[in-house]
Amino acid sequence: MSTLIKAGADDAKRYWLDEGRGDKGGFIREVDYAANARGLDPLFEGIKIVDCDTHFTEPADLWVDNAPAGMKAKMPHVERIGEADKWVCNGRDFGSLGGNVIAKDKNKLLGKLAFQRYEQIAPGSYDLKERLKDMDDMGIWGHICFQNGGVTQAGSLVALEDDALAMAIIEIYNDACKDRMDASGGRVNCMATLPYWDKTLMNAEMRRVADLGIKGVVLPDRPERLSEGYLAEGGGISPFWEEVFEICHSQSIPINYHLNSSLDAESAMWNNLGFDQRLPISALIHHIGCAATMSNFMVSGLLDKYPNLKIGLIESGAGWVPFWLEGMEHQLSEFRTTINRGLQLSPTEYFRRNFWVSFWFETIAPTKLLDDIGADRILFETDYPHPTSLYPGVQDKLVSVLGHQPYETRKLILQDNAKALYNLPI
Template sequence: MTDGSDTRAKASDADHYWLMEGFTDGGERVPLDERHMQGLDPSLKGIKIVDCDTHFSEPPDLFRNAPAKYKDRMPVMRTVDGFDKWFIGDRSFGLTGGNVIGNDRSKLYGRLAYPRLELGDPGSYRVKERLERMDEMGVHAHICFQNGGVTQAGSLMALGDDELALVIIQTFNDACAARQEESGNRLFSLPQLPMWDRAATMAEARRCIDLGLKGFVLPDKPERIGKPSWSNSYWDELWEMCEATGTPLNFHLNSSLNPQALTWDEFEFEQRLAVVGMMMSIANASNLGNWMVSGILDRYPKLKIGLIESGMGWIPFVVEMLEHQFDEMMPNFKKTLQKRPTEYFRDNFWCTFWYESIAPSKMLDLVGEDKVLFETDYPHPTSLYPDVQEHIVKVLGHHDYAIKKKILETNAVKLYNLPF
């Protein structure tokens, strides 16, 4: 939910990662209906549902295990004017991230989060309560993405202390590994990489793989932080490592465009929020196209790429469009590529769905039943909470059990190399 039209990384990135307006009073709170939180539906018995897009809010004690010499310089959470924010020294690293599930289990509509972490569901930032929510929703495992802006590359670079910035990233990643162990291999939090330093990136990537972490979250364009494009050989060592270990790359939502600039100026917050959310999801098509035309997937044909929190209904249209563009717009470049867009998607990409009904019900043959993952986006706005099982049965109920198991479990197990 970034603000501003300048796409280059800058010191204020973390502070604007979530819009303050979305944390203010307003919206509508709807009480929890316990009927929707009764665990796995009987028709899905034997399926370990993997929710492939959730968010684990960075807890206040996240950096408690930082090396002793850095403890006094680590990020801390402070309450300022009624809002919980992260700080490194006197520099703001923004709000705590999206959480519309209240500590009374109600759901907040029309806003991004509660202003204080303690007002939200403790399942958003504590392991024990998170596992309880998963059991209630009938979900076995969560793939967890970051929530706040405390690991934003532009802001960390602006500290002017690469050693400190690296320790912050490493401490965050260590906490991801500890959370995975504490959860009994049910919470798989994805690590961050110090993209501003190539050598440090490669070393930390190797360390994270050795820790048993299950994938990397990458920005859509490393040019934002002054580094070469992904297609540059500068990054080949990272692709070699990920291909050799089967470690997936994840592009979560997308910020390749500024959706704030696409809404009408006179709109109020809720109107803007609806359009911004739509455009941020659809914008992940740019990652699909960039990777397909880049030639990277010919050099590293076994790379695995997840397009996360973007939906699946747009996939057939965009792949068909790229098939046309390959012929109409790339008479020279297409001769150097070894595959067509349909083949690249089949071999290298996965997508997720959550709120959709049409696509999972009617388009599996177009997208590919092996390429679809399930998500809830808990505890963010648009989350399926608490109607998880009801929605799954509604949109997948008419499919064979084997197909449901693929989409809800097996595809994710294969993509993320999960231990069950």
């Protein structure tokens, strides 16, 4: 029996809990920004550091200012509801601004998911010029950016029951990805989204995204929530997804799974835990969701059909990789999965060919496990401007975990791996 939870109209509201917004009940950590805004540490001179998991908060005027003729009144716009700025689209609540804990005064909010209003958050969260200044201060050359608010949540878009409106929202979002890439000289690359619920619309937008030169797309870890699974009945790629995979494979466009929810974190936690008790556990369970998505691909046979497919497991963490691969090797052998399914490679071989993982808060993985994971499989991230971000001490963290590594290894992890995955102009 399937335990799949279908996507729905309340996806955006559920994604950013009211309980987690606002500074009331939170704690403001005072930040000595000047001390941390020293740019690139001398240990990394000559390296263009790419932060492979950040979030670009959708500007309040993004959709209204770019609306097609006759659609302006329907477009997502920001309304002040109570004490919070929220996205509203065609009368529906599309959730909050997303995770923004970096304050306009450069301090950081702890214990909450986000400030409530635009005027509270750092302009670098949503303004490209300010973002580039923040990146320079942190010693970061490039940002790979993912959505922050709930507007592009696919379940919510489907619930509009208006394909023209949903497609306009997606196209405006993806056009903004292209605009930021061009305006930043390739330094800021936002990942595209697709209408995962309609094959014809999705294929057309995938072709358009490829033509725009956007550096990657985000796919759902459980597409069955919206449409069809990746596998056809009896195995092989589903015709629904075939063109998207063919384009990504043939044009070296990476697909990204960002802190997946393939495991229902809520179902694994005890009842009656408080907000600040649930959130840390939930975040860690979602790391295992990334491992589950990786495993699904490894046993599916899709990586034999698409041997050059590039898959980024983003905000995934990295320290779990050696144990998980060891477990997969044992289990697939004991259950004869590799033989039964005619898989061409072992889990470790698939990982070293098709996958990249990312670290930020970890110390053990980048200092002790590089050989076990593979230094060419690891990306660096800060998760700016989310609650668990490394802000403001990015360079200090990198010095502490990579400073003892050879220069070539530092460059590989901080620059070259991202360049290879995202085809960056470095």
